[in-house]
Amino acid sequence: MLRQYELVERVKSYDPAADEDALNRAYVFSMKAHGAQKRASGDPYFFHPVEVAGILSDKKLDCDSIITGLLHDTVEDTVATVEDIQSLFGIDVARLVDGVTKLSQIETLSDRAKQAENFRKLLLAMSEDIRVLLVKQADRLHNMRTLEFIRSAEKRSLIARETMDIYAPLAERIGIRDWKEELEDRAFAELNADARKSIVKRLQFLRENGGDIVGKVTSELTQTLADKGIEAVVTGREKSPYSIWHKMRRKNIGFEQLSDIMAFRVVVPQVQDCYRALGVIHGHYRVVPGRFKDYISIPKPNDYRSLHTSAYGPEKQRIEIQIRTHEMHEVAELGVAAHWQFKHNLLTDGRQYRWLRELLEIMEHAEAPEEFLEHTKLEMFSDQVFCFSPRGDLMELPLGATPVDFAYAVHTEIGDSCVGAKINRREAPLRTKLKNGDQIEILTSADQSPSPNWESFVVTGKARACIRRFVRSQTREQYNRLGQEIIEKAFRREGRKVVKKTLTSVLVKLTCRSVDDLLVAVGQGRFTGEDVFAAAYPRTGRKRQRLAPSVKGISEYAVPIRGLIPGMAVHLAACCHPLPGDQIVGIVSIGKGITVHTRDCETLSNFIEMPEQWVDVQWEVGAEDISKHVSRINVVLANRPGSLAALTAVIGQYEGNISNLKINDRSEDFFEMQIDIQVNDVQHLTNIIAGLRVDSAIASVERAQS
Numbered sequence: 001m002l003r004q005y006e007l008v009e010r011v012k013s014y015d016p017a018a019d020e021d022a023l024n025r026a027y028v029f030s031m032k033a034h035g036a037q038k039r040a041s042g043d044p045y046f047f048h049p050v051e052v053a054g055i056l057s058d059k060k061l062d063c064d065s066i067i068t069g070l071l072h073d074t075v076e077d078t079v080a081t082v083e084d085i086q087s088l089f090g091i092d093v094a095r096l097v098d099g100v101t102k103l104s105q106i107e108t109l110s111d112r113a114k115q116a117e118n119f120r121k122l123l124l125a126m127s128e129d130i131r132v133l134l135v136k137q138a139d140r141l142h143n144m145r146t147l148e149f150i151r152s153a154e155k156r157s158l159i160a161r162e163t164m165d166i167y168a169p170l171a172e173r174i175g176i177r178d179w180k181e182e183l184e185d186r187a188f189a190e191l192n193a194d195a196r197k198s199i200v201k202r203l204q205f206l207r208e209n210g211g212d213i214v215g216k217v218t219s220e221l222t223q224t225l226a227d228k229g230i231e232a233v234v235t236g237r238e239k240s241p242y243s244i245w246h247k248m249r250r251k252n253i254g255f256e257q258l259s260d261i262m263a264f265r266v267v268v269p270q271v272q273d274c275y276r277a278l279g280v281i282h283g284h285y286r287v288v289p290g291r292f293k294d295y296i297s298i299p300k301p302n303d304y305r306s307l308h309t310s311a312y313g314p315e316k317q318r319i320e321i322q323i324r325t326h327e328m329h330e331v332a333e334l335g336v337a338a339h340w341q342f343k344h345n346l347l348t349d350g351r352q353y354r355w356l357r358e359l360l361e362i363m364e365h366a367e368a369p370e371e372f373l374e375h376t377k378l379e380m381f382s383d384q385v386f387c388f389s390p391r392g393d394l395m396e397l398p399l400g401a402t403p404v405d406f407a408y409a410v411h412t413e414i415g416d417s418c419v420g421a422k423i424n425r426r427e428a429p430l431r432t433k434l435k436n437g438d439q440i441e442i443l444t445s446a447d448q449s450p451s452p453n454w455e456s457f458v459v460t461g462k463a464r465a466c467i468r469r470f471v472r473s474q475t476r477e478q479y480n481r482l483g484q485e486i487i488e489k490a491f492r493r494e495g496r497k498v499v500k501k502t503l504t505s506v507l508v509k510l511t512c513r514s515v516d517d518l519l520v521a522v523g524q525g526r527f528t529g530e531d532v533f534a535a536a537y538p539r540t541g542r543k544r545q546r547l548a549p550s551v552k553g554i555s556e557y558a559v560p561i562r563g564l565i566p567g568m569a570v571h572l573a574a575c576c577h578p579l580p581g582d583q584i585v586g587i588v589s590i591g592k593g594i595t596v597h598t599r600d601c602e603t604l605s606n607f608i609e610m611p612e613q614w615v616d617v618q619w620e621v622g623a624e625d626i627s628k629h630v631s632r633i634n635v636v637l638a639n640r641p642g643s644l645a646a647l648t649a650v651i652g653q654y655e656g657n658i659s660n661l662k663i664n665d666r667s668e669d670f671f672e673m674q675i676d677i678q679v680n681d682v683q684h685l686t687n688i689i690a691g692l693r694v695d696s697a698i699a700s701v702e703r704a705q706s
């Protein structure tokens with residue numbers, strides 16, 4: 001453990017103006033406050049704050065940060081108060097300790113949703129003073145170093161998970177690379193001990209067999225650069241087991257294929273030396289294509305600057321090389337801390353913390369939330385997406401989630417009445433996959449109900465269960481209504497009325513348990529209306545008249561398809577896209593209900609031999625039909641500027657909505673395209689077609705037949 005005088009000397013070595021007296025008092029205060037408390041390791045508790053202060057001094061942090069490191073657990077775990085600390089160490093230290101304490105209080109986490117909340121609080125806390133985050137990170141680092149002493153495996157893994165998800169990415173974000181790597185690797189050892197062990201073993205094997213490759217490459221690189229007159233400090237290292245594992249997983253490759261397990265760093269005096277060194281390396285070794293990155297011209301958001309390249313190095317090994325100046329190196333190693341040294345009021349210092357201020361603004365106003373998590377680079381949340389409600393509430397969803405999932409996650413009722421969505425204030429299809437930071441507004445309507453086809457794109461269990469439950473009950477109801485209509489028409493054709501008693505009397509014969517079952521069975525096409533009639537009046541015996549393809553016009557025996565939701569008991573054929581107003585006919589298929597075709601649809605010829613499957617159907621007359629129907633037209637369009645614009649203008653003018661557009665053929669003179677338009681009914685479509693025919697850019701328009 002770091003002794004009192006060692007710590008003070010370390011701080012004085014980089015900050016001669018440090019308040020030695022305050023450091024000494026803080027050391028003693030913390031020691032006394034923690035008294036006989038013990039860590040899980042059995043060590044005196046006081047060792048922990050001293051180690052945290054030591055970690056902070058490695059980054060040459062200012063005196064207040066070191067004092068905060070020493071005191072960070074006193075308010076949380078001892079009788080000391082923030083007021084005590086303020087009177088002894090001043091307002092700045094008191095605020096910092098208070099900030100760290102508040103973070104600790106939310107640390108007792110149990111699930112992923114809470115983690116997201118913790119993350120928000122972390123951001124808020126560090127926005128007040130970045131040093132709160134630095135102390136918290138150092139605290140976490142030491143806790144990870146001593147994680148093995150915690151007896152509960154569940155607790156260890158929760159801490160490791162949070163470290164991986166939040167602390168490591170944040171360490172990267174503030175540019176402290178070695179903290180990030182150590183946090184990740186220690187969390188990895190807890191979360192996936194076997195994987196880490198096998199990687200460590202493999203690295204050991206390579207070392208034993210290949211000898212000191214790092215050393216060989218380092219000296220050869222140094223020599224090669226020196227030969228060209230470039231004075232460079234070259235260092236090399238093996239990558240951490242976690243970063244190797246992460247790469248293997250990300251690229252989905254095995255260890256053997258992952259050859260660049262070593263990284264080398266070339267540090268040179270001037271910026272122009274970086275590019276010269278790059279030239280020498282590229283001239284000397286075979287470059288791995290596509291790996292060069294210039295973070296000097298375009299620094300990373302955390303101010304990291306360097307040139308990155310990959311080459312087949314001296315030992316024919318694939319190696320990664322980073323080239324930078326001493327100054328860039330300092331920033332890369334210390335990150336935020338590099339700017340922090342001896343400077344105060346960093347947040348007002350500007351430039352360096354633009355990202356933090358932006359983050360803050362985003363959180364405060366939820367104006368541009370799409371940048372929120374993207375900026376924080378939370379790669380470890382890769383199996384989740386975080387979205388916001390218009391009020392700025394954070395919602396955590398699995399990757400691939402859609403606005404419908406979002407709606408159901410908010411509330412079942414919102415999901416059930418969802419009609420559309422705005423993503424980042426723009427209308428977007430309900431099947432759109434959400435991205436991190438999206439702001440979602442769900443548009444609802446009281447008379448909307450879930451669509452069966454939502455099930456094909458939702459990813460959350462809740463959404464799927466709700467849609468299924470709705471569809472199941474609705475479908476049965478729809479089959480029931482359809483069955484009722486079919487039976488009524490069949491009976492009317494025979495001059496009889498349907499009474500419940502009659503239906504009850506046929507249940508046994510038709511092996512149905514209830515009238516409801518019978519109606520559903522007829523709706524599903526398991527029995528025809530005539531079957532029911534024959535069961536009810538067996539002696540009538542005359543050959544039943546069947547509906548045939550020759551039937552013309554709307555008959556009074558036709559089944560109205562009013563109130564039937566397409567996709568459940570009734571389906572509109574995809575071959576002919578029937579529209580309200582079209583002459584239609586239904587084809588019953590068992591278990592599926594009725595598929596509606598236009599009377600002239602060619603598909604119907606397949607059913608000529610199966611008259612029992614035909615049902616006379618008719619559109620509901622006169623009722624408000626708010627749903628749109630998809631129709632398809634074939635258009636031949638002059639191939640000249642503006643003709644496509646003219647086409648879409650006409651369709652828009654008639655309030656048709658293009659839902660799909662496909663170019664089938666494209667010659668010098670003409671385009672042939674197929675356009676799907678949502679229309680109200682056949683009259684609406686006819687108007688659009690007439691409008692298009694008037695336009696000179698359009699050579700021909702036909703409604704698509706099958």
Ligand code: MN
Pocket residue numbers: 048072073139
């Ligand atoms: Mn602590």
